[in-house]
Each structure stands twice: as structure tokens, then as C-alpha cells.
Amino acid sequence: MKKYTILLSIIFMLFGQGSRQLDSLALVALYNATNGVNWSDPWDFTQGIDTFSGVTLSSGRVTSVKLSSRGLNGSIPDSIRYLTEITNLWLQSNDLGGAIPAAIGNLNKLTSLRLYGNQLNGSIPPELGDLANLTLLWLYDNQLSGSIPPELGNLTKLTSLKLSSNQLNGAVPDELSTVTSLNILELQNNQLSDIGDFSFLGTLKLDQNNFEFDDLEPNLAIGSFTYSLQANIGEEETVYVDKGETARLHLDVGGSANTYQWFKGGVAISGATTDSLILSSVQESDGADYILTVSSTTVPSLTLNSFPIHLQISLGRQADSLVLVQLYNLLGGENWKKSWDFNKVLDSLEGVEIVNNRVSSLYLIDFNLSGPIPAELGQLD
Known part of the structure; x- marks a missing residue:
């Protein structure tokens, strides 16, 4: 696949910024990378790309690829970047894995990106913030992790953002609250925490995250606002x-x-x-x-x-303290090289290790101890 990508890059330089030939090669790469022979409706490459099911052309260029529920299995190739006239890329409800290629950020005419219902992993590429014409971004029901990139705040035409049922964490970036065109924001079933004022939205879904009441209070006026089943607070x-x-x-x-x-x-x-x-x-x-x-x-x-x-x-820490006092007195503690100060807590005594609030070990090496080992040490059980 790496050699194929290099070949596409060379052809791209030969044909300029975009061509039907590059569209064809990008579709071949997508077909091969996603096990096209086993799709529910595979393409016939003996025919022109205008006969491919799910592919729409305008003026000879690919403007739409809609392959939902077709049995795509594999990963989205970087060569998708050569579909420079595409406005709709719909690959939802398949078995795609791997990362979302940053190369999608080159598709500056894209208005709708639907990749939900797959097994995509890794982080959301910040390059998606370069899709200046994007109105719909649906990445829900995948295995995406990391934080929501603040670059999505550059999507000034975005109306619907759905990122639910992933493994996203961290704060919802404030930059998103500046996208005043946004109407629907669905973030449920992640590990997100901290969100600002999104009261301009029509729909906000925050269920099953790590939000607290101060995150929810600014957004209570939203017409469709759900926030049930937040995660436990604090730590065990x-x-x-x-x-x-x-x-x-x-x-x-x-x-x-x-x-x-x-x-x-x-x-x-x-x-x-x-x-x-x-x-x-x-x-x-x-x-x-x-x-x-x-x-x-x-x-x-x-x-x-x-x-x-x-x-x-x-029940034993106080008893342990008394044993250490006896040990100190019986072994000439006032002359030790590393003296103990019983005005401080046990944990601060040099050579004393505390586990589960009890003395667990004594390391009194080169302390200048003198005298017989006291029987009271046996009480440190």
C-alpha cells in the first residue's frame, strides 16, 4: 500500500491539482484497502467510475461517495485526499478500523463526513478543522480516544457534531462554543469532563460522562438537553x-x-x-x-x-509508637547518628517504613545503636 501511495503522489504531480484520473485511482485505492471484492455490491473496474454504485459524479469529477453498510473492512487510505471535488463522504456502518487519516483535512469542499458505526481508533485528527465548508461531522460509535481537538472550533459552518460512544476524555474545548452555526452536539457515553456555556444549541447530549453540576447549570435552558448517569466522583x-x-x-x-x-x-x-x-x-x-x-x-x-x-x-499504630520510644531509649537513641524527633509523626522517623498505618520495616543501618536488642521489638507484629 505504501508503494501504491507513492505512485499516486507521482501521478498527482503529473496531473496537477485534480483530475478524473486521480479520482479513479483514489477509488481503486479505497476499494483495495477495504476488501472491495467482498463488499455487498462490489465495483466492476471494467466499467467507468460513473457506473460505480454509491459514487456520484458532476462534470466528470467525483462529488459524492456513499458506501454505508456495504461491508467495507480495512482502513481508509491516505489517497482519499485526491478526491478534491468531493462534498459527501459517507462510510458509516461498516467494519473500518485504524485511524482517521489526517489527509481528509485536504478535502476542502467536503460538507458532510459520516464515519460512524465503525471501529476507528486513535485520536480525532486536528486537520479536520481545515474543512471550512463542513456542516455535518458524525464520528460516533467508534473507538476514538484522546481529547476533542480545539481546531474543530474553526468549522464555522458546522451545524451537527456527533462524537458519542467513543473513548474521548478531557474538557470540551471552549473553541467549539464559538461555532454559532452549531445546533446539535452529541457527546454522550465518553469520559469527558468540563464543558462551558453552549446554551445557544438546540440539542446537547452529555449523558454517561464525568460532568458535575457546574458543567450542566449554564446549559439548562437548551430545549433538548440530556445529562443522565454521570460517572462516580472522586476516587476509591x-x-x-x-x-x-x-x-x-x-x-x-x-x-x-x-x-x-x-x-x-x-x-x-x-x-x-x-x-x-x-x-x-x-x-x-x-x-x-x-x-x-x-x-x-x-x-x-x-x-x-x-x-x-x-x-x-x-488499633496498633499507637502501640507501635510506644515500642519505638522504648527502642530509642534502650538502644541509646540520644547518641544515634540519625536521631528521632518524637514530636513529629511516625512517617518522618528515619529508617521507619509505614504500610497501612502500621510499622512494617525498620532500617537502622549505621545508626550507632548500643545495647541488647530489646524484647519489645516482638510487639511490632
């Missing part, structure tokens, strides 16, 4: 707290009218209705899984749930 974590100490659990959640409720082991905690939960003088019974649910008085029909926070009450 384990918090270790000594018995008798204070546990502080907190989550920051964006929104101007949030309401909160903490749960312990699936049961609502009475009075725990802020973004922080403070448990004083914790006991063993406080060890449990805690979850915060967040609703909003201005964003109806949505509740955000946190990942669980596993609170574990340590």
Missing part, C-alpha cells in the same frame, strides 16, 4: 485512622446549589449533609465504607455518587 481510597483520633472525609463537587448526604455501609448518616464528614474519637465500629451522594436543586433528575471511601480504624 482507603483511609487509615488511629482509634480515638479524628477522621475527616471530604469531596469537592462543582455546583451552585448542591445538596449532600453521607452514607455508612449503605445507610444514610443522620445530619451528615455537607461535603465533609468529620468523625471524632473514632472507634472500631466506625470502620466501614462511606459514600457521598450529591444532588442539585437546579439540575433535576441527577444524583452523583462518590466512589467508596474505605475507613479502617488502626
Whole structure:
């Protein structure tokens, strides 16, 4: 295929900026790259390209390629760039894989690009932002990843952008909010977070992403606006707290009218209705899984749930501290080369390794220890 692309490049130089011959060769490349012999309606190359099903010509040039649900299997070749008069490229609902070629950005007369319902992967090429006449860009239901390129904000004629059901992440670029011609923006079922004011839209779909209430509030006036089933907030974590100490659990959640409720082991905690939960003088019974649910008085029909926070009450850290004090005193700690300061937390003591809130290892090499090894070390179990 690389040799074929080089050949096309040479022919392109010979024929100039565009020709029917180049159109023909680009179609041959597309046919070969997508297993054309097994299409549901393969082309007959003994006939002219004006007989090819799904291909439309005007003044002898290819202006439209519509091959939806034809069984295309393979990848889109870079030589697609030579269809310089094309306005519609529809390859949806096939079995195409690989990346979207950046070369599509050369098709400056393209008004409609439909590649949805395939297995395309990689990132959305920023070169698509060069398609100055594009009004419709549908890339949904693929395996595209990475962020939405801000260059799409250059598509000043775009009316419909559908990127749902991919693996896109990061913020929705502010540049898109400057495309005032845009009417439909569908981003559901990705891992997107952070979006600005798109209230000029007619349709906005943000379901199944990582948005919070402050992302949704500016867009509530949109006539068709959906935002259900956002991902869990925060991160799943384990918090270790000594018995008798204070546990502080907190989550920051964006929104101007949030309401909160903490749960312990699936049961609502009475009075725990802020973004922080403070448990004083914790006991063993406080060890449990805690979850915060967040609703909003201005964003109806949505509740955000946190990942669980596993609170574990340590019964041994205080005992470990006492053993280390005894060790220090019995082995001449005041004369050690690397002295300990018990006014600081255990984690700061040189040579002491803490795992899961307990002393797990002691590395007291070249400390100038003196005296017999104390039996109290056996208490560091």
C-alpha cells in the first residue's frame, strides 16, 4: 500500500491539482484497502467510475461517495485526499478500523463526513478543522480516544457534531462554543469532563460522562438537553485512622446549589449533609465504607455518587509508637547518628517504613545503636 501511495503522489504531480484520473485511482485505492471484492455490491473496474454504485459524479469529477453498510473492512487510505471535488463522504456502518487519516483535512469542499458505526481508533485528527465548508461531522460509535481537538472550533459552518460512544476524555474545548452555526452536539457515553456555556444549541447530549453540576447549570435552558448517569466522583481510597483520633472525609463537587448526604455501609448518616464528614474519637465500629451522594436543586433528575471511601480504624499504630520510644531509649537513641524527633509523626522517623498505618520495616543501618536488642521489638507484629 505504501508503494501504491507513492505512485499516486507521482501521478498527482503529473496531473496537477485534480483530475478524473486521480479520482479513479483514489477509488481503486479505497476499494483495495477495504476488501472491495467482498463488499455487498462490489465495483466492476471494467466499467467507468460513473457506473460505480454509491459514487456520484458532476462534470466528470467525483462529488459524492456513499458506501454505508456495504461491508467495507480495512482502513481508509491516505489517497482519499485526491478526491478534491468531493462534498459527501459517507462510510458509516461498516467494519473500518485504524485511524482517521489526517489527509481528509485536504478535502476542502467536503460538507458532510459520516464515519460512524465503525471501529476507528486513535485520536480525532486536528486537520479536520481545515474543512471550512463542513456542516455535518458524525464520528460516533467508534473507538476514538484522546481529547476533542480545539481546531474543530474553526468549522464555522458546522451545524451537527456527533462524537458519542467513543473513548474521548478531557474538557470540551471552549473553541467549539464559538461555532454559532452549531445546533446539535452529541457527546454522550465518553469520559469527558468540563464543558462551558453552549446554551445557544438546540440539542446537547452529555449523558454517561464525568460532568458535575457546574458543567450542566449554564446549559439548562437548551430545549433538548440530556445529562443522565454521570460517572462516580472522586476516587476509591482507603483511609487509615488511629482509634480515638479524628477522621475527616471530604469531596469537592462543582455546583451552585448542591445538596449532600453521607452514607455508612449503605445507610444514610443522620445530619451528615455537607461535603465533609468529620468523625471524632473514632472507634472500631466506625470502620466501614462511606459514600457521598450529591444532588442539585437546579439540575433535576441527577444524583452523583462518590466512589467508596474505605475507613479502617488502626488499633496498633499507637502501640507501635510506644515500642519505638522504648527502642530509642534502650538502644541509646540520644547518641544515634540519625536521631528521632518524637514530636513529629511516625512517617518522618528515619529508617521507619509505614504500610497501612502500621510499622512494617525498620532500617537502622549505621545508626550507632548500643545495647541488647530489646524484647519489645516482638510487639511490632
